[in-house]
Amino acid sequence: MQLCKDKNDSKQENIIRCKNQVTLPLILSRLVDSTAVHFPCLLDQRPLPVHLAFRGISASVGERPILEDVDGLVRPGQVLAVMGPSGCGKTTLLNCLSGRLKLDSGQIYFNRDPLCKRWKRKICYVLQQDVFFPDLTLRQTLEYQARLRLSDVMSHVQKMQYVDHIIDVLELNNCQDTIIGDYLKRGLSGGEKKRANIACELLTNPSLMLLDEPTSGLDSHAAHSLMTTLKRYAVSEGKTVVITLHQPSSQIFHMCDKLLLLCNGRTAYFGDTCKVVDFFSNIGLNIMPHYNPADFILEQIKGPQEIRQKIIKAAEDAKKCKDYPIELRCHDVPYITEKYDHKILPPSHGPYPSIEQDALNQMEPDVRRLWLDTHSHASSSVSSETSDTDCYFSWPTSFWTQFKVLAQRNFQEARPRMLSKLNWVQTIGLGILAGLLWFQLERREEALHDIQGWMFFSTTYWMLFALFGALSSFPPEREVINKERQSGAYRLSAYYLAKMVGELPLTITLPAIYHFISYPMLGFHSPLVFLTLLGFLLLNTIVAQSVGFFIGACCMDMQVSITMSALYTLATQLFGGYLATNIPPWLTWMRYTSMVHYAYQNMQIVEFSDGLPILCAKKSKFSICHESTYIPVESILEAQGTYLPLWANTLVLLGFLFVFRLLGYMVLRYFNTPK
Structure with a gap:
């Protein structure tokens, strides 16, 4: 049974296209027409159609070979479906075509140009997982993407109008103000997330679209609607589309122009979709009437070993036929x-x-x-080989634009997490509790330990809060950032600096509220002392956040990062100068690695030198009290061991801040780069 005629392929395609224009509203064409009127600067940068050819693709993950001698060809306006059972190498092939996986052998060509960095930026790769910030709405997600990935030549108003058109043509109007959501928060449905994922990539007007199983997890109606939209987009804009499908319906199957069937990483069939039934019939595998061809061919390549070898052998023989694309017959x-x-x-x-x-x-x-x-x-x-000159890529937006947009997005995304209602209740309740516990302490030697206890508790608590808060923010955010970095949306330096600046107001808000509640209850003596203590408390909090960023960037496993953070914070507390003062000489060096040690010393220097003096007890443990009525700050610090002046402690804390933030950037830049 033959589903289409060889000689009438192009004619039939034109007929189908005309019918679609009459019977189905070509919604994506509205995007093209309106863009020509409102966004001429965008059309000037419109990429040429892509003729994608790949031959002899072999790739492996680790030492395990995944693909072996895979060929394929797809032209502008066509949809190539990559099918096969689970584990046959569909996603690996897309990773190869997008340049995210190194080839063992083979060539990939875009309009006869070898794949290089310049072409990678013109590829839209829609991952199987829908990775978003869950607390942002759909419109906010698209607006931030447009501001980051559309050229600075376009004004802000034009970018927002373009977002409106994308939302309109992908029929996302009804859910544009709904949060993305996750397994804890209800948000977009599965089909809406798929279309939102595609919408983010369509903003850049890509030359080639790679989609990894976009219909997985969708019901039949949502899957058919999504594929219809993709097919219309490919035809109307002349885009090249490569899509992996696991087990499509017959309607979705026939929407694809070309089919690449994989079996254990090898080509089981490549050619027109409408000819695959004839291919199987020629080797003695006949399909039953009214049977879904997609189900039939998948059943065959998952059958006995003899049948699979027979199919692969027929596919190898087909490469030698004269009907095989001339672009792939490189050896002839x-x-x-x-x-x-x-x-x-x-x-x-x-x-x-x-x-x-x-x-x-x-x-x-x-x-x-x-x-x-x-x-x-x-x-x-x-000299158009894969040289650095030809593969040069200029960012669509400036560093300042990327930094500004990312800082705004990071602030908006992190605010519900860092300033949640539970954190507000916890901070206010803890501030009141600490104030009541150390309420109006007298400035006497008997109360000295209690005053020091408030300082040590404040520094250690907010150190732990900031460090583990930064640690927990990396795992859910890392996937989004890796996806955006792989697509070339922005510089890593812009993201890292924006994250530091965007979260800074949120980081210092809760410690400041705690200090404003608890310290006046402890005993307010001087506005200068109050503000100076607040400054050192916030500095210690920011330094702790830097350590959390560094550990979170280093450790991909959350359990490992929590263990490392716990060991470091416990050691920091033990050598901070409050819990243990008689430290063995061979462990004395450990206190210099404790951030709490420097912040705690600075708070004592400020409180006991600029505030009201501490009155000696009748039976004082300080020898200076035999000569003086008040205990000087030097004697208090000497009782804890060696100490540094205020300026030296401050410089060390600033050094911690700079070094850990720099190390975090170096890890993300050179070690934990997205694969």
Whole structure:
């Protein structure tokens, strides 16, 4: 049974396209028409259609081979479906095509250009998992993406209008003000998240769309609606679409122009979707009437070993047939390096085959035109190999724009988490409790230990709060940041600096509220002392947050990061100078690694030197009390061991802040880069 005629493929495609224009509203065409009117600057940067060809793709993950000698070809306006059972290498192939996985062998070409960094930025890769910030609404998510990824040539108003058009054409109007949500918070439905994921990538008007199982988890109606939208977009805008499908319905299956069937990482079939049934019939595997072809072919390649080997052998034989795409028959065409002839096209850069005029004439008109256009583009730049010059990529927005937008987004995303109602109740309740516990302490030697207890408790509590708060923010955020970094949305330096600045007001709010409640209840003696103590409490909190950022960046496993943080914070408290003063000489050096040690000393220096003096007890443990009525701050600090002056402690804390934040950036930049 043959589902379409070979000679009438292009004609039938035009008929189907015309029918779709009549019977179905081509909603994505409205985006093109309105963009031409309102966003001419965007259309000036509109990428050329992409002719994607890959041959001999072999790849492995670790030492395990996943793909072996896989070929494929997809042209502008076409949808290539990659199908196969679980574990056959579908996602690995998309990772290879997007440049995220290194090839063991094989070549990938975009319009006869080898894959390089310049092309990677023009690829839209929609992951199978819908990774978003759960507390942002759909509109906020798209607006931030537009401000980051659309050129600075467009004004803010134009970017927001473009977001409106994307929301309209993907039919997301009814849910644009709904939060994304997660497993704890109810938000968008599965189908809406899929379309939102695609909408974020469509903002950049990509040349090539790679989608990893976008229909998984959707009901039949939502899956069909999504595929219809993708098909219309590919046809109307001339986009090249590669999509992996696990077990599609017959309607979705027939929407795809090309089919690449994988079996254990090898090609089981590549060609027109409408010819796959004939391919299986020719090797003695006949489909029953009214049976879903997608289910049939998947059942065959999951069958006995003999049938699978038979299918793979037939696919290898098909590569030798004359109907196999000329672009993939690289071994049949000799390379031309010096000789030029009127019947032979000048050589392309890279190992892509030169094509004789007879083979060129056999191509469809649209394909031949694209081939010639891309050739002329290639020959105009002689040194167009994968050099740094040709692969140069300029960011769509400036560093300042990226920093400003990311700081705003980070503040908006982190505010519900850091300033939640529970944190407010906890902070106010703890401030009142600490104030009542150390209420109006007298400035006497008998109360000295209690005053020091308030200082030590305040510094250690907010150290733990900030460190573990920063630690818990990295795992859910890391996936989003990795996805955006892989797509080339912004610089890592802009993100890192924006995260530091964006969360700074949120980091200092709760400790400041605690201090405003508890310290006056302890005994308010001087506004200068009050503000200075607040400054050192906040500085210690920010330093602790820096340590949390560094550990969170280093450890991908949450349990490991919690264990490391617990060990560090416990050691910091033990050597802080309050819990233990008689430290063994061979462990004395440990106190210099304790941030609490420096903050605690500074708070004592300020409180006991600029505040009201401490009156000696009748039976004082300080020898100075035999000569003086009040205990000087030097004697209080000497009782705890060696100490540094105020300026030295402050410099050390600032050094902690700078070093840990720099180390966190270095880890993200050079070690834990997104794979």
